[in-house]
Amino acid sequence: MRNAAAFAVGIAAMALVVAGCDDMTSQKKQNPYASRATAPGDVPSGTVQYGEAPRPAPPLTMALLERGRTEYHVFCAPCHAETGDGHGMIVQRGFPAAPPLATAELMAAPPQRLYDVVTGGWGVMYGFAQRIAPDDRWAVVAYVRALQRSQHMMLADLTPRQRAAP
Amino acid sequence: MAAVFSPRANVIVTVVMLGAVGVVVGVCLWWFTWPRSDYVRHVGWAIQQPVPFSHQHHVAGLGIDCRFCHSSVERSAQASLPPTFTCMTCHSQIWTNAALLAEVRDSLSENRPIVWARVTDVPDYVYFNHSIHVSKGVGCESCHGDVARMPLTYKAKTLTMQFCLDCHRDPGPNLRPLANIYDTNWHPDPATPPPAELMRAYHIGGRNLTECAICHR
Known part of the structure; x- marks a missing residue:
């Protein structure tokens, strides 16, 4: 009789232990941002709205231009095309044509204007504030400038060294 | 006195013992291989989504880059859904x-x-970080397969711990130049730097990539 009781207790203990088994694939972690109710709502003092913080342009370097080329390819080229002529693949599929980038008007536009368009959009173009980080937006502006110049470059504008380059 | 066992007993004992060994071996094999099977890992299953989004159309057809939608992949642990x-x-x-x-x-x-329904999920005890992988030369394709040719998105690799370790033990052959990270149908060509050179260029090899804490916290 005592043996039977001990046996039952042993089985119950083992069942408890097994019930604790879990491969921990899903864990109930704290994630306050998972719901609006638990997300921290206090805005620290001194915080300015994301889109309104002025962002000075970083220094123009080759790395910035190359970053700009990548970002332009990813976010702009679908509509503006790699050349900036405004006949990208999405335009070919029915999106209203984007204005060409290498026009006299846009070449004369201040860089801040181009930056603001990338940030907030223009016409039917949506803003890219959420997808392109501020420094990368400046990189895009720098690359657009290079793209514009490349299409209005005359042989006479090149230095002798550039002319000699293959 | 009659024999306790009839001649048939020899056969019965042999069959039972072989059967017992077979069952033990079979259970061990099943226990090892079943959780790793493509069926259990849902490899190749197209998952029902609220909108039947086609990567094939958007990426291969229109030429939209991965980052147009998964825009935080270079800066964050999560590639992010748009x-x-x-x-x-x-x-x-x-x-x-x-x-x-x-x-x-x-x-x-x-x-x-x-x-959206999650296609690729790793257990919660795995702290996978997208940004470090794409900035150190691991292409999307290495874990997600040729997404640009998927009309409906499915999981292309098992993503077992073995899968991760195969690369963490010897990353070189899975590295590619930065220009090719987002090409999901990339093949090395003669101009591609050899693995050892890519390892050096990305500064990989200074830390043991199979330390537990690399992936688990």
Whole structure:
């Protein structure tokens, strides 16, 4: 009789232990941002709205231009095309044509204007504030400038060294 | 006195013992291979989504880069799923009446996120970080397969711990130049730097990549 009781207790203990088994694939972690109710709502003092913080342009370097080329390819080229002529693949599929980038008007536009368009959009173009980080937006502006110049470059504008380059 | 066992007993004992060994071996094999099978890991299963989004159309067909939608992949642990705003970047103007996109339009007008079904999931004790992988030469394709040729998205690799370790033990052969990270059908050509050179260029090899704490916290 005592043996039977001990046996039952042993089985119950083992069942408890097994019930604790879990491969921990899903864990109930704290994630306050998972719901609006638990997300921290206090805005620290001194915080300015994301889109309104002025962002000075970083220094123009080759790395910035190359970053700009990548970002332009990813976010702009679908509509503006790699050349900036405004006949990208999405335009070919029915999106209203984007204005060409290498026009006299846009070449004369201040860089801040181009930056603001990338940030907030223009016409039917949506803003890219959420997808392109501020420094990368400046990189895009720098690359657009290079793209514009490349299409209005005359042989006479090149230095002798550039002319000699293959 | 009659024999305790009849001659048939020899056969019965042999069959039972072989059967017992077979069952033990079979159970061990099943226990080891079943959780690793493509069936259990859902490899190749196209998953039901609220909108039947085609990567094949958008990426291979239109040439849209991965980062247009998965825009935080270079900066964050999560590659991130696009908000409805991203879909509407184009679909505010094209296919505006498509029945297929009703869910996207409703999501925008009702200010309610589209809840996509997760295709690739790792256990919660794995702290995978996208940004470090794409900045150190691991292409999307290495874990996600040729997504640009998937009409409906499915999981292409098992993503077992063995899968991760195969690369963490010897990353070189899985590295590619930065220009090719987002090409999901990339093959090395004669101009591709050899693995050892890529390892050096990405500064990989200074730390033991099979330390537990690399992936587990």
